[in-house]
Amino acid sequence: MKKGIGPRGLGASKSPMKMYGAKSPAKQTMLSTATVVGKKGKGLNETTEIASGNGAEFVAKRTKDRKTGYAAYNTSKNRAPNTPLTPREKSDVHDSVRKSYAKTGVTVKGVRSKSTGKRLSSEQEGAYNKRTNR
DSSP: OOOOBTTTTBSSOSOHHHHTTOOOTTTOOOOOOOOOOOOTTTTEEEEEEEOSSOHHHHHHHHHHHHHHHHHHHHHHTTOOTTOOOOHHHHHHHHHHHHHHHHHHTSEEEEEEETTTOOBOOHHHHHHHHHHHTO
């Protein structure tokens, strides 16, 4: 009977080689060399970009659509039109506006460099999307 751990000699064997299932040096096989690379997209940040128009037009449109969403939310819950919403309810309205923009093409997914903050070119974004299965 093999000696184990504890006063009664139960449990796993005390041999580290046996504990971790390691092979003896004679039985080990050589692994092929591998190149170590950084994480996918290291130094890049996935963003939501404006597809058309400029930033000021987009912010004005988004503000108007959010206010319309707040009123529609209050109407759906049978509340007065100017009743303040909780942060959770506002977040839900913002999510629905964001989803509608993505469906209609107002916004698109983009990738920016973390160090410079500039958006990648379309070829670089295509390579990034291919590499990250996006």
